[in-house]
Amino acid sequence: VVMANGRIQQIGTPIDIYNEPVNAFVADFIGESNILDGTMPADRRARFAGQVFDCLDAGFGKDEPVDVVIRPEDVDVVAPEKGQLRGLVTAVTFKGVHYEIIVDVCGFKWMIQSTDYVSEGQTIGLSIDPDAIHVMKKSEFSGMFGDYSSFSDELDKLSDATEEVEEE
Structure with a gap:
């Protein structure tokens, strides 16, 4: 059970909650996520990051605003010309089993976890399979984490601390 403000947000197994969060709060609570604003132009089609992607979700109104969740481990690093999206690598951290890669795609910070070094x-290039795209209805938690990855608050705090030191 995942609760927020004394209310149940989602009930399920840890795997179900991780793979199919019902809102941005649950997605952020259960693990790191890239959470983007999007729309549903049609069933099994999601628009985000300026592109339209195939997905597995249906039952939304035409062009209904949604939250799109993509887990860092579900983004494949490919050659720029082979990606659905292209971005600039701004940071790489070795985490032992994988690299944590921060990629700027048109001002949006993506976190990618990959065993491939860049x-x-x-x-x-970023490649995202349809089953890696999780679409959720907008909720009271939409936008709570910004239109960027849930880890970004931590990254922003680190950046702010660096800026404060440089200013002194």
Whole structure:
């Protein structure tokens, strides 16, 4: 059970909750996520990051605003010309089992977890399979984490601390 403000948000197994969060709060609570604003132009089609992607979700109104969740481990790093999206690698951290890669796609910070090494400053392609795209109805928690990955608050705090030191 995942609760917020004394109310049940979702009941399910940990795997179900992780793979199919019902809202942005649950998606952020259960693990790191790329949470984007999007729309549903049609069943099994989601528009976000300026592109239309195939997905498995249906039952939304035409062009209904939605939250789109993509887990960092579900984004594949590919050559720029083979990606559905392209972005600039702004940070790479070795985490032991994988690299945590921060990619700027048109001002949106994506977190990607990959066993493939890429260099900071490199342009890469991002490939996202339809089953990796989780679409949720907008809720009271929509926008709570910003129109960027849920880890970004932590990253922003680190950036702010660096800026404060430089200003002194």
